[in-house]
Amino acid sequence: MDAMGGTSSAAGDLRAAxxxxxxxxxxxxxxxxxxxLHHYDEIGLxxxxxxxxxxxxxxxxxxxxRLQQILFYRELGFPLEQIATILAxxxxxxxxxxxxxxxxxxxxxxxLQAMVAAVEFTxxxxxxxxxxTPEERFEVFGxxxxxxxxxxxxxxWGDTEAYRESQRRVAGYTKEDWQRALAEQDEVARRLAExxxxxxxxxxxxxxxxxxxxxxxxxxxxxxxxxxxxxGLGEMYVADPRFTAHYDRYAPGLATFVRxxxxxxxxxxxxx
Numbered sequence: 001m002d003a004m005g006g007t008s009s010a011a012g013d014l015r016a017a018x019x020x021x022x023x024x025x026x027x028x029x030x031x032x033x034x035x036x037l038h039h040y041d042e043i044g045l046x047x048x049x050x051x052x053x054x055x056x057x058x059x060x061x062x063x064x065x066r067l068q069q070i071l072f073y074r075e076l077g078f079p080l081e082q083i084a085t086i087l088a089x090x091x092x093x094x095x096x097x098x099x100x101x102x103x104x105x106x107x108x109x110x111x112l113q114a115m116v117a118a119v120e121f122t123x124x125x126x127x128x129x130x131x132x133t134p135e136e137r138f139e140v141f142g143x144x145x146x147x148x149x150x151x152x153x154x155x156x157w158g159d160t161e162a163y164r165e166s167q168r169r170v171a172g173y174t175k176e177d178w179q180r181a182l183a184e185q186d187e188v189a190r191r192l193a194e195x196x197x198x199x200x201x202x203x204x205x206x207x208x209x210x211x212x213x214x215x216x217x218x219x220x221x222x223x224x225x226x227x228x229x230x231x232g233l234g235e236m237y238v239a240d241p242r243f244t245a246h247y248d249r250y251a252p253g254l255a256t257f258v259r260x261x262x263x264x265x266x267x268x269x270x271x272x
Contacts, residue, residue: 020050020058030067045084046070069097076104077194110249165223181221188214192258193250202260211258211265227266234262 027034040046041057046067050058059067066087073083086100192210200206211230218225218233225233237243237255247255 020048020060021064023048023057023059026059026064026067030064030071032067032071040067040070043080043084045080045087072101076108077190077197079194079198082198161223169222184217184221188217189247189250189254192247192261193254196254196257197251202257203264207257207261208265208268211261212269214258214262215265227270230262231266234259 021029023034023037026032027037037046037057041048046063048057048063049060052058069087070083073086074080078086188210192207192214195204195207195210215225215227215230218230237247238259244255247258
């Protein structure tokens with residue numbers, strides 16, 4: 001059962017029953033596990049409004065409305081601590097939450113549409129035999145003129161070993177290879193966006209570890225991305241508006257965060 005949709009069914013069940021729902025009934029109706037509901041209670045995120053005479057949890061309609069909000073923000077990747085902060089804001093009412101959720105969903109749809117366009121573009125290019133550089137395949141999305149960017153890439157990086165190595169590697173890539181590469185790229189970018197929106201510092205271990213995954217991903221699929229090369233890529237993400245737009249689709253300002261995390265990770269790996 002869809003958990004967020006299930007909360008609406010639970011609310012109707014509650015009104016019909018005329019009393020609070022047990023934790024087991026809420027779990028059955030919403031698809032959220034009993035263990036998760038217990039955890040939400042223990043950390044103060046969703047304490048039920050009532051208890052039975054023997055101490056069992058009883059969930060009210062207002063509890064279910066709060067659960068629906070929790071599930072929505074969790075679905076969008078918000079950490080529980082941030083969800084608690086959002087829901088605790090006394091200046092935000094139910095209507096404000098709906099407006100916020102509408103805006104978040106709209107941005108997510110735009111990001112997903114951009115990813116679909118990127119996959120279609122890359123697969124189409126592979127089908128007709130166009131040789132794509134790492135920057136075209138891996139970094140620039142939403143563009144539909146591969147020949148123009150291929151020429152630009154040759155002019156900028158054609159005399160580098162990284163460019164030649166990438167051309168050798170991708171010559172034998174299948175559609176499935178490209179799909180895996182794009183899926184990994186999206187996963188790392190999404191996790192970087194989650195860290196950024198959660199307020200994680202760019203020089204924290206979490207951010208630097210994600211930057212290292214980003215570097216290793218490039219090395220695995222395209223060319224040996226040294227820390228020096230990775231630093232240069234980070235600067236390009238901020239300097240070139242096309243790369244900035246790609247990362248900022250995940251979260252406004254993410255490109256700068258990624259650049260800073262890359263710099264911090266390189267400094268950690270290559271201390272003075």
